[in-house]
Amino acid sequence: MTTVEVGAAPWVAPVPELPVRPQAPTDRIESDAARSSALAAGAAARRITPALERRRREQRRYRRRLVATDTAVIVIVTASASLLHLLAAGAPALAADPWVIFRLPFTAAVAWTAMLWAFQTRSPRVIGAGSTEYKLVAHATGLAFGFLAIAFIVLQWDGLRDQLILALPVGLLILLITRRGWRRWLIAQRRGGNHVSRAIVVGRRAAIEHVISTLERDNQRAYQVVGAALDDAPAGSAVAVPAGTYPVVATPATVAEAAREMGADTIIVASQLEDAEYTRHLSWQLEGTAADLVLCSRLTDVAGPRISFRQVEGLPLVQVRIPSFEGARHAYKRALDLLVAVVALVPIALVTPVIALLVMLDSPGGVFFRQRRVGLNGQEFDMLKFRTMRASAEQELPALLAQNEGAGPLFKLRSDPRVTRVGAVLRRLSLDELPQFWNVLRGDMSVVGPRPPLPSEVGGYDGAVFRRLYIKPGITGLWQVSGRSDLSWEQSVRLDLHYVENWSLMTDLMIIWRTARVMIRPQGAY
Incomplete structure (x- = not known):
């Protein structure tokens, strides 16, 4: 599934003035009132809803926990590697360069932390996203120590070997373990209804049933489906899957309003609708209401690393890498x-x-x-x-085949x-x-x-x-x-x-x- 972030617009674009015929004062008053009403409705549509604010608040809290844990691990590991280097070198090394005890761990910690931030290892889009989070942490760690190796060689700082031999493998292992621990905590919270995205699934009935069934089997429990949006469903109808029954709460045209009323912060488009502009207009309607507009791909059993996106004259293209069995x-x-x-x-x-x-x-x-x-x-x-x-x-064996x-x-x-x-x-x-x-x-x-x-x-x-x-x-x-x-x-x-x-x-x-x-x-x- 492809996730498109929907940001809350901080301002409302003014309605352009159009040439109008001269009108009576009463008409002008009614026209001004209608324009004011339209502007007020647009501003209300873009105002952040409590559900969206709750989700963002939970994401900020979880991100702060990751920052605190990552920083503690990095500081302890780099300081320990520097301390072991000084113990091995003895007092003369400290007397010759008393700042070495601070310079090495400080430089390594800053570079490491900066790379974790640059690789967006705490972004909501990678939290609970399979191996992506771990892969980004590993890449950020490797690049940070690559830069440190170059800097230390150029500056001829002593102590590089201990940082590379001790801090890099030990710190990376502990970082991955702590990330794994936080992920298990997050999944437990999701089972209790916290840190979960309340979602409405839009599309045709067969596609909606497939998406809901798949989400219910997901061990990450990232989405809690609260309803479906069908075009031709009668009032009071529902979508039935093995995991349960889900009410039809809207049509594709009214799903944004339903999301606002039900406190849903994610809309999942399960199948392509006839209106080519539907997704674009829906993203506008969801400003201030939802954080994510998720487009479900028809590519089955194709994992994320094989999928990439590119733009050609405004046309979004999805590229799928053909499997290779050598190289x-x-x-x-x-x-x-x-x-x-x-x-x-x-x-x-x-x-x-x-x-x-x-x-x-x-x-x-x-x-x-x-x-x-x-x-x-x-x-x-x-x-x-x-x-x-x-x-x-x-x-x-033959006697047991039956x-x-x-x-x-x-x-x-x-x-x-x-x-x-x-x-x-x-x-x-x-x-x-x-x-x-x-x-x-x-x-x-x-x-x-x-x-x-x-x-x-x-x-x-x-x-x-x-x-x-x-x-x-x-x-x-x-x-x-x-x-x-x-x-x-x-x-x-x-x-x-x-x-x-x-x-x-x-x-x-x-x-x-x-x-x-x-x-x-x-x-x-x-």
Whole structure:
């Protein structure tokens, strides 16, 4: 969805004088009265409503909290890095340059804070907007220290190394953690009805139903739909979706007035209306009433990073970047895979003897289970897992096919009799998948990607489902942090295709973080 900010006009443009015929004093009085009435109505329309002022007040309060937290983190981290530098250098360094204890952290803190402000990391448009907020914080931090590195090299200031080695990674990590904490607080507040945009959805019935259903599934809870605006709906009608029923409160022509009366601060245009000038005139009518006019895009499963806007002679064009499955971005992804795999295999090597002993004591058979899976471009490979079933599990499968509870071509049983006691625990905690980091190191898999399918599953693919094989399968992915085995086949395919076409390094990092949470509180793992 595209958001257009609607600002409150601080003044009312005067009505231009038009040539009129001479008229009687009574006509002049009536004309002056009508003009005054029109000006008063226009001024009233542009006056900020209590609902809009409430929303802006909440945004200012939340922004001040972010400013306070960011500033505290930056000051503490930069001061700590400078203090450690002085402790390592000793008293002679402080005696030679007593201002170094203030100059280094002050300069770093000012540059860092300025970059966070310049990148608009606290703008309402990025708050709760997926990975955008985290990405902006990371970019601002990197650019700030890039400028500092250049300045310190030119000025030959001592202590740069400590700021880059300590302040940059530690400070960025803490900033992201605190932003995550504030976001969770914000979502909790939204569930209670605070910090939420009261929205009216405008358009045709089918489009309105689709938009409302999508918003109700959104975990961010950014919008609270209070009504719909239909052109041909009779009085007292409603729009029904699985989540509930929403009243029709206006027509597209009267939605601005309805927003003013109901205290709605956002209008969502769900479908393109016949009147080409409708959106423009609606934005004028909403001045002083709503903060956002949101245009719902018909582009399904296209993420924000692939969408850009440009103007050609006043014509707004929406550009959608075609997915690419090679190049520098994929080289960066491979570098991230290698880094994560190398780091992860160290603790995995330490716990493997313990898990291996438990597996062997629980049931006879090998420690590892090898299974043919299909990877990038249809290439098959042997995927490694800790064994969680009896050694005869493959031979017992045909007798259980009639009890299949899996979605589509997948075979799943909530209470599979072949799973051992230790295997059930490993599956619930996703520990059985730890050996797959060896597959990542070999290049067969990625840390994040679509679910690795069996050859028998790929044989049943048709149409767009083959696009799942355009990138390497992953140990984790959107499917794992969104319900795993509880997902339907269609939901699993949709999540995988969405990831294949819209992935980014920041998205991968967020999925890795969410996977760690899912391992602690497993859902759909059996």
